[in-house]
Amino acid sequence: MRKIKEREPSAELKILRLLHPRMQLPDRQYYLHLEKGYAGELQMDAWIEQGLVNDCLVVNDLLLEHKRKVFQIDSLLIFQEMIHVFDSKNFEGDFYVDANTWSSLAGREINNPLYQMERAKSLLRQLLQRRLGINLPIESFLIFINPEFTLYNAQPKLPAVFHSQLKPFMKKLNNIDSKLNRGDEKLAEQLVALHSDEPPNIEKPKYSFEQLKKGVVCGDCGSFMLEKGRSWVCGGCGHKENAQAAIIRSAEAFKLLFPDRKITSNTICEWCAVEGDRKKVVRALTNHFKRVGDGPASYYAD
Ligand SMILES: [Zn+2]
Known part of the structure; x- marks a missing residue:
């Protein structure tokens, strides 16, 4: 496994991280949600880095655009003649899936994470075909990294990897017949070149210099x-x-x-x-x- 692109916190998370100690965020829950998502992505990275020994390339954290539609890919793995796309989910607690509806056991409905993943997969496929002239099969998986997550009523065909499946799934990845060539490297480089650092219109909370609390904030824990x-x-x-x-x-x-x-x-x-x-x-x-x-x-x- 060779990593072609590192992961970084999103521009939005970077800004909220800097603001959080210095002001009362209008939506603190949202900030914590972003932090949790990012922590999950880092855990997925560690799982990949520690376990994946097959001949493949890993491109993390891609923000791509096709036909003016922006989509994000947490991790993209290039094997010989095949691409895997991983969407990290740091869900915690007990959830229930019924047909296409996902909800907490308390009945609070959440966005179906499959939709977002399928959309990204479809846009990636189009981008590869039309912009790069590449026709490779793409497999995508939701990676539920949190050991304290349970999904009731899930179908075995759900393209998901639960915490208890991380080890056997990694074995499968390592057993894929894969020998990369220069073309695969070129593909990874092309994807990195298409990556955009600036997500369109992130919503920043309103703040002013005068209003923010002054001082030096710890880079490790966010205290003053x-x-x-x-x-x-x-x-x-x-x-x-x-x-x-x-x-x-x-x-x-x-x-x-x-x-x-x-x-x-x-x-x-x-x-x-x-x-x-x-x-x-x-x-x-x-x-x-x-x-x-x-x-x-x-x-x-x-
Ligand atoms: Zn500190």
Whole structure:
């Protein structure tokens, strides 16, 4: 197995992660839902990386578009003459499926995850045929990674892999007759080239610089850190980070949240809630960014 593309949190999750410690999110549940989904994807990655030894290529986290329809693929595996598509689902608890309706045992209906997967599979097939001239069979599976998930009344033909089936399913993948060639690599590269980093119209909560809580946020646990001499120490997990790294990380967060605002030493001092010596902010910014202009109007850019 060779990984061709790594996974990254979506642009939406990145922004919500940065906002979450600094403001009351209008829809915190939605943010937690995204975090849970991402955690499930990482668990699926670990399962693939630890178990898959067959000759195949793994392309993670593709955002593709065909006929102005955007679709996402969590993991795409290229075997000889065959493609597997995995859709990771980090569902937890007891669910029930009746015909095409999925619901929790308490009766709350959820979106049928098969629809989304079938849509992506169909769009992928069209994209491969029309744009790349490739006709390969595609098999897709819902990967239910959470051990505390049960789906009652599921049909054996459901294209799903439940937690108890992860091991035997991996055996099957490793038993596929597969010897890749240069064409398979080219296909993986073409798919990566078609990937778009920017999902269309993500809905961001409204926020302003003034309103957000200031300070340095821990990169490990999301708590605020306390300035202690030449470093910052996390009030939540105890993680220690040197001043330079903490300031640059915070400045990068600022850049992502406020792409239209200039990075100045004053703004970043305020953003990081630096109380003592401000020189370390200037030093960190000068080392990391290019300084544009002189005097009070100067700012920093990539
Ligand atoms: Zn922490």
